[in-house]
Amino acid sequence: MSRSATFDRQMLETAFSEIDAVHRSLPEATLSTLAAEVVTRVANNLRFAVQPDMVPCLDEIDMLCNALLSDDPHAATAFIENVQTKGSSYETLCLLYLTVAARRLGEWWDNDDVSFYRVTVAAGRIYAILRILRMERPIGVPDMQRAAAFASVPGENHTLGITIASDLARERGWDIDLFVGLTHDALVETLEQRQPALIGLSASGRRSMPALTRLIVALRISNPNARILVCGQIAAANLALVGLTGADAAAHDFQGAIGHMERLLDLPTGRLI
Structure with a gap:
């Protein structure tokens, strides 16, 4: 304290x-x-x-x-x-x-x-x-290596992309917990209990902006130490997501997301063999 x-x-x-x-x-x-x-x-x-x-x-x-x-x-x-x-x-x-x-x-x-x-x-x-x-506030580098939680924004019907991204990240040595189809309160409660160092949120477009913003606001309070990455088509919509919502980074494709993930956790780049 x-x-x-x-x-x-x-x-x-x-x-x-x-x-x-x-x-x-x-x-x-x-x-x-x-x-x-x-x-x-x-x-x-x-x-x-x-x-x-x-x-x-x-x-x-x-x-x-x-x-x-x-x-x-x-x-x-x-x-x-x-x-x-x-x-x-x-x-x-x-x-x-x-x-x-x-x-x-x-x-x-x-x-x-x-x-x-x-x-x-x-x-x-x-x-x-x-x-x-x-x-x-000084926030140390997390102890866990290449671990993250991926989640679709509540109300999203298109979850195939984040499911595929989770599998691709696992192939690169990441430990990924995937959450899809949860309500806002259920997702916030789950992530609050787990306290992941990195949270990737997937949203498909502008219509998801209110739900995405509400979710990030909640996570900034319940998971203050987490790095938050916004992914999906919404990241290509020129909505200034990092400044507007409080996200730490945004990426519209998998390669960009992986790069941000490694940077946000201060990890060495490159695939784990």
Whole structure:
């Protein structure tokens, strides 16, 4: 619990701008789904025993919520910086302050104390903070070699491609767990239990974008250490998947995917004999 939570202020504010741009481009139904995903999963993400003196007071949480809801994105940045000056660890910041704030926002949303629009803004900023803290957090190279989980995005009917890709990867020495046909919640729960170092997600086209984005949002919260690779025809659709969804890489063909897999796990390239 001793890792310090550090981030680059400019990087965080850039992430806020990106999230706001995405926010303006998505339909209301998709925004609502993504906001609910962030708020619900972060609110239930406290997984360590909390010492009484670590628990932020209600006034602090209300201040954080109001900063996240503010028209001024600098307000949330300033609050996070202030918490960090007190020596808060990554776990304290991500799994305590943001967890309790997400619960509070959920209550305000349920009670209609804040508008739908403002909650989606706040949820996007929570997601941006988690993404940036994850990038700044030291993450060691996984112990396992050439192991990954492949999954089709929920709702996908075309799973032959990812099945073939799994077989081809196994021929190259990869240990692949393949998941197809699972619902969103079942897939997230399964991957959360297994905690693979690398997750490959297959989607066939633009129509899968809402389900793909929702899935990556959930996995960024449930599997914060995982590298996420998007594969399939959607990767050839010029949708800026890496920036838009938070994926680490995207590839539309098998050779490109294998190259990204080896790079993301910092492995030597080339086929295993």
